[in-house]
Amino acid sequence: MNDSQGSGYGFILLxxxxxxxxxxxxxxxxxxxGRPEWVALALxxxxxxxxxxxxxxxxLVMGVALDVLEGAVLGQNAFSxxxxxxxxxxxxxxxxxxxxxxxxxxxxVLIGINQLICQWVQNLQGVGARSLFFLLPALTSxxxxxxxxxxxxxxxxxxxxx
Amino acid sequence: xxxxxxxxxxxxxxxxxxxxxxxLMTPVYWIADVPSRIGDWGQTHLQSRASLLENxxxxxxxxxxxxxxxxxxxxxxxxxxxxxxxxxxxxxxxxDVLVAELVGVSPDPARHQxxxxxxxxxxxFVGQPLIDADGLVGQILEVSAESSRALLITDATHSVxxxxxxxxxRAIAEGTGVLGSLEVxxxxxxxxxxxxxxxxxxxxxxxxxxxxxxxxxRAIVRDPGEAFAEITATPTAALDRSRHVLLVFIEAAQQGE
Numbered sequence: 001m002n003d004s005q006g007s008g009y010g011f012i013l014l015x016x017x018x019x020x021x022x023x024x025x026x027x028x029x030x031x032x033x034g035r036p037e038w039v040a041l042a043l044x045x046x047x048x049x050x051x052x053x054x055x056x057x058x059x060l061v062m063g064v065a066l067d068v069l070e071g072a073v074l075g076q077n078a079f080s081x082x083x084x085x086x087x088x089x090x091x092x093x094x095x096x097x098x099x100x101x102x103x104x105x106x107x108x109v110l111i112g113i114n115q116l117i118c119q120w121v122q123n124l125q126g127v128g129a130r131s132l133f134f135l136l137p138a139l140t141s142x143x144x145x146x147x148x149x150x151x152x153x154x155x156x157x158x159x160x161x162x
Numbered sequence: 163x164x165x166x167x168x169x170x171x172x173x174x175x176x177x178x179x180x181x182x183x184x185x186l187m188t189p190v191y192w193i194a195d196v197p198s199r200i201g202d203w204g205q206t207h208l209q210s211r212a213s214l215l216e217n218x219x220x221x222x223x224x225x226x227x228x229x230x231x232x233x234x235x236x237x238x239x240x241x242x243x244x245x246x247x248x249x250x251x252x253x254x255x256x257x258d259v260l261v262a263e264l265v266g267v268s269p270d271p272a273r274h275q276x277x278x279x280x281x282x283x284x285x286x287f288v289g290q291p292l293i294d295a296d297g298l299v300g301q302i303l304e305v306s307a308e309s310s311r312a313l314l315i316t317d318a319t320h321s322v323x324x325x326x327x328x329x330x331x332r333a334i335a336e337g338t339g340v341l342g343s344l345e346v347x348x349x350x351x352x353x354x355x356x357x358x359x360x361x362x363x364x365x366x367x368x369x370x371x372x373x374x375x376x377x378x379x380r381a382i383v384r385d386p387g388e389a390f391a392e393i394t395a396t397p398t399a400a401l402d403r404s405r406h407v408l409l410v411f412i413e414a415a416q417q418g419e
Contacts, residue, residue: 017190024269025194032271068183069190071268071275071303071311074176075166082163121167127272127318127339134272 008161012054015042015152016062024069033133036141039066039077040084040114044107045152047088048095050162059085072118073125080117084110100146108142177304184306191266191277191309202405259293259408260284265309272339274314274401276300280409281308289369291410297375297398298322298363299407314401315376316341324376325364326355332364335376335395341402344377346393351384353391361395371412375399 019038027035039062046054063078070077087110088095095106115134122128156162170176209217260280268275280286282305290302292312300314313320318339324346325332331353335344349355359379365372377395384391 020187020190021194024191024266026198026267027269032269035269064183065187068180069187070270071273072270073167074170074180075163079163079167122272124167124171125319130339 008053008159011155011159011161012046012050015046015155016058020062020065020069023066034136034140036144037111037114037137040081040111041107041141041144041148042152043081043085044088044110045148047085048092049153049156051089051092054085055089056082056085073121076118076121079121080114083117084114087113100149103149104142104145107145108138111141112138114138180304181306184304184311185308188306188309195265258411260286260411262286262292262310262407262409264405264407272318274300274317274320274337274339274341275303276312276314276407278310278312278407278409279308281306281310283307285411286310286409291370291374291412293374293408293410294399294404294406296400297377298370299399299401299404301369302409312407314341315397315399316344316401322370322376323364323366324361327360327362327375328356329354331355332366333361333393335361342396343380344395344397346379346395347390349391349393350389351386351391355379355382355391355393357382360398371410 016039019042022038023035043054043059043062046058059081060078063076063081064074066072066077066081067074091106095103098106112135115138119128119134128134166176170180262278262280264276265279266277268277276299278286286302286305288302288305292299292301298315300312300317300320302310303313304311314337315322315335316337316339318337320337322335323332324335331349333346333349333355335346338345346355346361357379361376361379363370363372363374363376375398377397379393380396381394382391383393
């Protein structure tokens with residue numbers, strides 16, 4: 001029991017690490033505006049799948065890590081990811097029984113909130129975007145949600161993380 | 163959380179925490195850089211013999227030309243030192259450089275930042291100027307043990323004191339958040355500044371060394387109703403293309419060298 005829990009944490013950490021790498025992989029020009037919020041997607045998945053193991057604290061730690069990676073104000077992503085995770089914790093029982101399209105819609109709203117909060121904090125610093133393009137990641141993340149869900153759920157069941 | 167944001171915005175005490183986390187997260191950037199590294203390796207190792215020979219010949223020709231130019235350099239430098247001594251001006255600055263390689267760029271399009279593979283262990287310090295072959299690139303923002311983060315001159319939060327190379331008019335070039343564009347603010351409408359003028363660092367403020375090219379003036383709009391001219395400039399450095407940059411160490415050379 002203990003052993004399987006330990007490996008489970010390793011696996012969850014690995015997915016977050018991969019999400020971090022994907023979050024900073026250089027993308028050409030305009031594609032950067034549509035970069036999906038990989039870490040937020042991973043957080044949403046794990047919160048919905050295993051709310052007793054991944055929650056606010058994980059969001060806080062990943063947020064600070066992401067802040068440093070992005071060179072953002074410390075606390076920007078920590079704040080937004082905490083809010084998103086808190087919402088996901090409230091919603092997880094409903095989201096589990098939703099169809100894939102409905103889930104994607106929820107993800108769209110959650111990532112949109114994430115982007116809005118990030119935008120507010122960036123505006124405090126004076127580097128806010130000048131158009132609504134900052135909401136594009138919400139769309140790309142929602143479109144990618146079925147893929148993320150299938151891959152992560154498949155892997156989770158294969159490695160029996162629970 | 164709000165305190166964390168406020169503290170990081172207004173105080174500098176959190177930079178140690180940031181440096182520690184940054185050092186821990188450095189592997190993420192290394193791994194993210196692997197695909198482009200493989201691409202580079204492929205490009206250098208899979209070239210044909212003909213193109214290598216051609217390259218070598220071209221480099222030799224270039225080297226010859228540059229050597230020819232640097233012959234004159236010594237005498238010009240001596241002359242410059244003599245003239246400066248005559249004018250009683252301050253010591254010449256001699257700049258040492260360290261080559262750093264790009265390992266990442268900021269994933270956020272609103273921030274123009276680079277991650278470099280040289281850190282505190284190589285003597286990199288916060289505020290250190292960064293140049294490439296064509297001009298000023300930016301300055302170092304944060305330093306961790308093995309990597310550092312640089313702010314480009316086009317970032318919306320960056321400004322650099324410049325002067326017009328032609329006549330020495332001083333101004334401040336601010337980043338716009340758009341790659342390939344700087345704005346020169348608070349230049350009165352009657353100032354002698356023209357399209358195509360080269361802006362070089364003025365050295366005022368003590369952060370950047372004197373005389374590195376920054377940008378060329380692209381467009382000037384003089385609206386009679388406005389007190390200041392609206393000037394946009396194009397950075398001379400290849401901000402989004404260069405893979406290697408030079409970190410400048412500023413050292414005051416001995417007077418009368």
